[in-house]
Amino acid sequence: MGMDYGKHLNLHTIIMLRDVIRKWWQVELAFADRHGMVHEWQRGEISPPPNAFCRASLTSKEGLRRCGQSVRVLNEKFKANKKVRRSLIHDCHLNFSIVGAPLYIANEYEGFLFVEGFARQPLDAREADVLKSKVRQFAPQHATLDGRSEQVPVLDGAELSKLSDLLECAANEIANHEAAEASRQEDGAPGSSRELSDRYRFEKIIGRSGPMMEVFRLMEKVANSDSTVLINGESGTGKELVARAIHLSGPRAQQPFVVQNCSAFNDNLLESALFGHTRGAFTGALRDKKGLFEVADSGTFFLDEVGDMSAALQVKLLRVLQEGTFLPVGGTQLKEVNVRVIAATHKDLSELVKRGEFREDLYYRINVIRVQLPPLRERRDDMPVLIDHFLRKHHREGQRARGLDAEALAILGAYAWPGNIRELENEIERLLVLGGDLESIPAELISSRIRDAVLPGGGPFISPRAHGKLHEAVEALEREMIQQGLMRTRYNKSRLARELGISRSNLILKISRYGLDKGLPEDESEMGDA
Numbered sequence: 001m002g003m004d005y006g007k008h009l010n011l012h013t014i015i016m017l018r019d020v021i022r023k024w025w026q027v028e029l030a031f032a033d034r035h036g037m038v039h040e041w042q043r044g045e046i047s048p049p050p051n052a053f054c055r056a057s058l059t060s061k062e063g064l065r066r067c068g069q070s071v072r073v074l075n076e077k078f079k080a081n082k083k084v085r086r087s088l089i090h091d092c093h094l095n096f097s098i099v100g101a102p103l104y105i106a107n108e109y110e111g112f113l114f115v116e117g118f119a120r121q122p123l124d125a126r127e128a129d130v131l132k133s134k135v136r137q138f139a140p141q142h143a144t145l146d147g148r149s150e151q152v153p154v155l156d157g158a159e160l161s162k163l164s165d166l167l168e169c170a171a172n173e174i175a176n177h178e179a180a181e182a183s184r185q186e187d188g189a190p191g192s193s194r195e196l197s198d199r200y201r202f203e204k205i206i207g208r209s210g211p212m213m214e215v216f217r218l219m220e221k222v223a224n225s226d227s228t229v230l231i232n233g234e235s236g237t238g239k240e241l242v243a244r245a246i247h248l249s250g251p252r253a254q255q256p257f258v259v260q261n262c263s264a265f266n267d268n269l270l271e272s273a274l275f276g277h278t279r280g281a282f283t284g285a286l287r288d289k290k291g292l293f294e295v296a297d298s299g300t301f302f303l304d305e306v307g308d309m310s311a312a313l314q315v316k317l318l319r320v321l322q323e324g325t326f327l328p329v330g331g332t333q334l335k336e337v338n339v340r341v342i343a344a345t346h347k348d349l350s351e352l353v354k355r356g357e358f359r360e361d362l363y364y365r366i367n368v369i370r371v372q373l374p375p376l377r378e379r380r381d382d383m384p385v386l387i388d389h390f391l392r393k394h395h396r397e398g399q400r401a402r403g404l405d406a407e408a409l410a411i412l413g414a415y416a417w418p419g420n421i422r423e424l425e426n427e428i429e430r431l432l433v434l435g436g437d438l439e440s441i442p443a444e445l446i447s448s449r450i451r452d453a454v455l456p457g458g459g460p461f462i463s464p465r466a467h468g469k470l471h472e473a474v475e476a477l478e479r480e481m482i483q484q485g486l487m488r489t490r491y492n493k494s495r496l497a498r499e500l501g502i503s504r505s506n507l508i509l510k511i512s513r514y515g516l517d518k519g520l521p522e523d524e525s526e527m528g529d530a
């Protein structure tokens with residue numbers, strides 16, 4: 001199923017981005033689909049780039065064909081580089097550069113956003129002449145091509161990396177938007193959920209944000225293998241949930257899944273819990289007892305907080321991992337097991353290795369594949385689906401509440417969630433208990449701990465909409481553009497407004513919003529306008 005590019009071009013931030021890119025670098029933003037076909041060109045919307053050589057090329061039949069070919073080469077590069085999801089640069093048939101950022105939606109390559117028609121260093125007159133004769137070959141109607149070298153936009157290293165960051169940001173924004181939409185449709189149309197749950201194998205794990213898609217991709221990869229997995233993430237980010245899902249979608253699904261938290265016990269107790277003990281091994285050991293490794297035999301063992309294991313137990317764990325054998329406490333005979341180990345920790349194990357608190361050999365044995373679970377504050381795009389999920393999960397018969405009101409949602413959306421998803425789930429459960437009989441749950445019911453953190457001093461609540469990264473990046477660029485423009489035009493706002501294609505009053509608004517009028521004497525700021 002192809003995606004509807006037109007829809008994304010109308011996203012507010014993408015419109016802003018296109019505008020800022022055009023004004024700042026004199027280049028055009030465009031989309032190519034996964035066959036490398038340019039959306040705008042197919043619709044005949046060729047915005048003439050200021051670069052006269054490109055303009056001539058794009059408006060002749062043969063030139064357009066060659067431009068298209070250059071874009072398709074970049075498309076092939078992306079397809080050949082599916083592991084590296086960063087921007088790539090390619091030189092076009094006229095030796096100008098194209099920079100593009102790949103677009104992945106639900107982990108599928110869907111094409112790329114790009115900008116073309118700029119040079120990476122200024123052209124000299126001779127190079128411009130060579131280009132002119134090149135263009136004339138396929139576009140004879142441009143015999144009097146007025147392409148001069150100064151008109152070619154030049155993006156050096158720093159500018160180019162700024163632009164490619166923006167493109168990557170925009171690709172992320174579109175992916176997130178698409179994902180949010182897909183999950184809304186999934187929720188709204190029960191008939192379609194079958195197909196979707198095939199696509200998302202780990203259906204109990206809610207999340208469609210970029211970082212979570214990366215987690216799903218890794219899980220998909222490790223589920224069918226037997227390799228050890230290390231899950232890293234703050235408390236409450238879903239480490240156990242992920243471990244269980246890996247177990248359930250692999251070949252050991254019918255076998256036991258055993259969980260042990262390694263920080264909850266003292267060392268002796270933990271050793272006997274993990275490896276069992278023989279009768280009389282210590283006072284109170286009245287009979288032989290199986291350890292959890294034996295219970296987990298042929299299944300999966302989830303070792304939580306593995307970073308808290310003592311040095312002695314680390315040795316024993318390493319042995320199970322390497323040889324599949326261990327000695328029960330007080331025992332003399334080695335036992336053999338076949339257990340897949342999934343370990344988790346909220347700590348930085350490599351740091352523990354450096355400090356000598358965690359064995360390096362064990363670290364390498366565990367850290368074969370690492371799944372990094374993002375904290376909730378870094379995946380705010382998942383908040384609406386998570387809230388919805390927990391509202392359903394904890395809904396009790398007879399309760400009327402279908403959702404939260406806008407202010408309540410805004411407060412939850414702005415909170416930092418140090419306890420991550422667990423904290424969010426507890427809060428929703430609590431809200432349902434308190435406000436389940438109301439049609440929609442109001443902000444007043446939210447725990448004061450959360451409200452106070454979001455609304456310092458109980459002041460009015462600003463910015464109900466969490467800003468996306470792209471939005472910030474585009475605004476930062478616009479601010480810089482205006483600041484430099486003010487200096488260049490020596491604060492001639494009418495001229496700058498004309499240059500930027502906005503009204504003077506709009507420019508003044510932006511200047512004050514970006515705080516660019518600070519320290520500017522009132523008379524001087526109007527000096528050039530007379």
Ligand SMILES: Nc1ncnc2c1ncn2[C@@H]1O[C@H](COP(=O)(O)OP(=O)(O)OP(=O)(O)O)[C@@H](O)[C@H]1O
Pocket residue numbers: 204205206207233234235236237238239240241242304346389421422425
């Ligand atoms: N992506 C998710 N979708 C739905 N529920 C989730 C998700 N992530 C976590 N949860 C829920 O949040 C709670 C905490 O998850 P879990 O126990 O797996 O976290 P954890 O990282 O293992 O925490 P800790 O390190 O404190 O033991 C569980 O109730 C779990 O079901």
